[in-house]
Amino acid sequence: MHSKLLFLVLLLLMPLAHADQAAITKDDPVLEKRVMDLSAHLRCLVCQNQTIADSNAELAVDLKNQVREKLRQGQSEQEILDYMVKRYGEFVLFSPLVKSTTWLLWFGPLLLLVVGLGVLFVILRQRRKMMQQAPALSADEHARAASLLSGKGGEGHS
Amino acid sequence: MNRFLLPLGAFIVLVIFLWIGLTLNPREVPSPLINKVAPTFRLPQLHDSAKTIGPEDLRGKVWLLNVWSSWCVTCRQEHPLLVELGRQNLVPIYGLNYKDNRDDGLALLRNSGDPYVLSAYDREGNVGIDWGVYGVPETFVIDKSGLIRHKFIGALTPELIQKKLIPLVKELNGA
Numbered sequence: 001m002h003s004k005l006l007f008l009v010l011l012l013l014m015p016l017a018h019a020d021q022a023a024i025t026k027d028d029p030v031l032e033k034r035v036m037d038l039s040a041h042l043r044c045l046v047c048q049n050q051t052i053a054d055s056n057a058e059l060a061v062d063l064k065n066q067v068r069e070k071l072r073q074g075q076s077e078q079e080i081l082d083y084m085v086k087r088y089g090e091f092v093l094f095s096p097l098v099k100s101t102t103w104l105l106w107f108g109p110l111l112l113l114v115v116g117l118g119v120l121f122v123i124l125r126q127r128r129k130m131m132q133q134a135p136a137l138s139a140d141e142h143a144r145a146a147s148l149l150s151g152k153g154g155e156g157h158s
Numbered sequence: 159m160n161r162f163l164l165p166l167g168a169f170i171v172l173v174i175f176l177w178i179g180l181t182l183n184p185r186e187v188p189s190p191l192i193n194k195v196a197p198t199f200r201l202p203q204l205h206d207s208a209k210t211i212g213p214e215d216l217r218g219k220v221w222l223l224n225v226w227s228s229w230c231v232t233c234r235q236e237h238p239l240l241v242e243l244g245r246q247n248l249v250p251i252y253g254l255n256y257k258d259n260r261d262d263g264l265a266l267l268r269n270s271g272d273p274y275v276l277s278a279y280d281r282e283g284n285v286g287i288d289w290g291v292y293g294v295p296e297t298f299v300i301d302k303s304g305l306i307r308h309k310f311i312g313a314l315t316p317e318l319i320q321k322k323l324i325p326l327v328k329e330l331n332g333a
Contacts, residue, residue: 045187045292058257059292062283087197087290089190 035068038077042067042084043094051094189290189309196223196298196306197288204255204263204277211278213304216252220330222323223298224274225254225286228262230294236313237270243319244273249327253277256286256294299323301330 039053044060052060052067063084070080084092096102104111137145191197200212224240226233244251253274255263260279267274280286289298297310308326310318 048184062287066284066287086190087288088292089187089290091187 031068031071034071034077035064038067038071038080039064041081041094043092045088045092185293186311187292189306191290191306192309193305193307196300196304197285199278199280199285199288201254201278201280201285204253204260204267204279207260207279211252211276213300216250216300217304218302220249220302220327221300222249222251222327223254223289223300224251225256225289225291225294225296225298226277227256227258227294228266229258230256232313233295234266234270236295237266237273239314239316239319240273241271242273243314243323248324249331250275254285254289254291255279256291257281257283297323299326299330 036053040051042052042063044050044052044055044057044063046057046059047055050060052063067080070083075083081093090097096105098106196213198213200210203209203211226237240251243249251273253276255277257280260281263277263279267277278285283291293311295313297314298306299308299310301307307330308322310323314323
């Protein structure tokens with residue numbers, strides 16, 4: 001009985017365990033949304049396929065705090081991105097910049113699609129040409145083909 | 159024959175690319191701070207919180223900044239090498255005690271030896287972020303004019319020290 005009561009009390013207390021964290025976020029939902037939006041563009045360097053918005057690694061939490069602090073100071077999104085790039089390099093941006101060295105990365109798939117369509121087009125055209133160039137049959141040959149197909153067999157064969 | 163040659167060629171090119179990819183280390187992100195002025199800071203010293211330290215104090219000499227912490231296992235592995243390097247008096251090593259508890263940091267130095275001329279105490283890790291630190295240990299080589307010339311990511315090894323660090327320090331001191 002006692003343990004059941006204790007369990008119930010603990011259950012009721014559970015939301016309090018998160019109260020601290022929630023208090024920070026509920027403080028200013030608009031700011032928090034901006035922090036998360038911007039964090040989604042920054043790569044977590046410890047867990048490289050995650051953004052710092054997705055990650056709870058210590059460095060990611062620190063960087064989110066930096067982002068929050070800088071937004072609070074009135075810095076723009078672009079200023080903060082520049083700050084991060086200056087320190088961690090362009091790799092910190094989750095989607096690579098579009099520039100001459102990344103053109104192949106960005107437009108490579110499109111290029112492959114275009115090349116593929118081109119190859120398909122050429123092959124189809126060649127095939128159509130071959131069909132057109134197929135030798136026309138004479139009336140005799142037509143008759144023989146018809147008889148072969150009907151199963152009666154040709155003259156020379158039985 | 160020709161129709162096999164083209165796919166085979168494409169396949170070989172693909173294998174070569176994958177092979178090169180396997181030899182790269184994605185953890186080593188090249189620092190954009192190389193050959194840039196070291197970010198400035200003013201931090202309390204680890205041993206004496208009343209005194210401060212910053213890169214400006216070290217203008218005119220070649221020095222190392224080793225980012226370390228007592229909770230970092232790799233730093234502990236690296237530690238004896240730093241103690242050894244410190245004994246050789248080739249280059250002053252300064253520490254950046256990163257996101258550590260002051261007492262824990264001091265205890266480590268007491269027990270395992272203190273290779274550092276001084277350690278700066280970066281409780282919040284803000285200076286670490288400013289320097290683009292994303293994992294400890296990291297070791298920066300800073301030249302006489304205050305430019306960062308090299309960054310070692312991860313623990314130093316005897317080989318790295320002999321083949322890379324010491325020659326670089328000698329070169330920078332000569333210039």
